[in-house]
Amino acid sequence: MLVDCATGTRGRGRPVGADSERTRQTILRAARDVIALSGYGAATFQQMALRAGVSRPTLHYYFDTREQVYEALAQAVHAQIARYIAEAREFPEPRARLVAFTEAVAHLCREDPGALRFLVTMQVEQRRGVHCNATAESAIAAIHGFYDTLADTRADTLADTRGLADLLASVFWGIAFHAGFVASDSDGSVVARQLLNVFDEKLLTLQSGAH
Structure with a gap:
């Protein structure tokens, strides 16, 4: 039953109690899939509601616009990436940070x-x-900034730190694309873990004069 919790009357599209956050997360997961498959410009509230299994009034209770949905999704991804980077930076050695x-x-x-x-x-x-979004740009910049910092640790021995940073970032985006669009849900982590076998100590300890 849909009830307006503030007034005690029925509220169109409004779930009750603990179901509220669960419904919001269901909507966000559905919207995330719709946007990823269709692109932001082609994604509609109707598609999101259908995929989430909710009515459009329910969806509109949580989000007034597509931009609000997109911003919520961008914030969630940014928070995940920022947490991973912060945890990795706790390690003192560049190799350990890359592995983490x-x-x-x-x-x-x-x-x-x-x-x-x-x-x-x-x-x-x-x-x-x-469609540009400041939070999305911040998440992307954080990833590239992490790899820039790793590459800069070799500035005294490696002439082309920019090239190393670009290589690392390119590999990251390749893994992300493969896991998100190519691999099955159960196989997506295999490529990332194989990368740890490919990245040996030499990657971040190259000597600039060694050819």
């Missing part, structure tokens, strides 16, 4: 590939320039 972040991404591949699917979609939307 890659392992976190592997965990996300396995537990929530939809998050990576949406992250890739955010990157595409930002580069297209049609």
